[in-house]
Amino acid sequence: MSEIATGPAGEPVFRRATLADVPALVALVESAYRGEASKAGWTTEADLLDGQRTDPQSVTEAVEDADGVVLVAEQGGELVACCQLERRGESAYFGMFSVRPTLQGGGIGRVVLAEAERVAREEWGVRLLEMKVVEQRADLIAWYERRGYRRTGVYSPFPYGDERFGIPRRPDLRFEQLIKELGTV
Known part of the structure; x- marks a missing residue:
């Protein structure tokens, strides 16, 4: 059995997630956003x-x-990042974007986002990528803006009372839609 190698210049290797990946994906997403581990x-x-x-x-x-597809990014055979793409006609939704907390800030996120954009544009022929980001995450929104996404001013409510999405610590959470034109193939 051979180990999955790291790609060019230390970049991760991508593959489609399988059902066998579900426990590791849940752990990765949770570690990137919630609890003490996420603070790394x-x-x-x-x-x-x-x-x-x-x-x-x-x-x-x-x-x-x-x-849709869940993309898994691995380095040295270890899951280090993931994202979800869902085809929606001429656009695609980008979500479940997670990078192992101890690797954040090292460029893996940019590579994963670029791969998601490539898949949407080249494999699906999609011209627009959209996502929803918690409005109060100004640092995250700014990160996406530096990568060509723009704020739409279109908001949707946070699902208060549905603990599948978390337990809010403040009463004013909502999502803002961000979009990016991907151009043509």
Whole structure:
């Protein structure tokens, strides 16, 4: 059995997630956003939300979605990042973006985002990538803006009362839609 190698210049190797990846994906997403472990990185939501970020059922549904894909990024055979893409006609939704907290800030996130954009554009022929980000995450929104995403001013409410998405620590959370034109193939 051969170990999955690191790509060029130390970049991660990508593959499609399988059902066997679900436990590791749940652990990665949780570690990137919630609890004490998330504070090792800069994407933590621990000051905004308690509770879970995802669960095995939601990740299983994403992996099995015929209109989507969960991309896994590995280095040295270890899961270091992931994201979800869901095809929505001429656009795609980007979500479940997670990088191991101790590796955040090292460029892996940029590489994962670029791969997601490539898949959406080249494999699906999609021209627009969209996502929702908690409005109060100004640092994260700024990170996306530096990568060509723009704020739309379109907001949706946080699902208060549905603990599958976490337990809010403040009453004013909402999501803002960000979009990026991907151009043509």
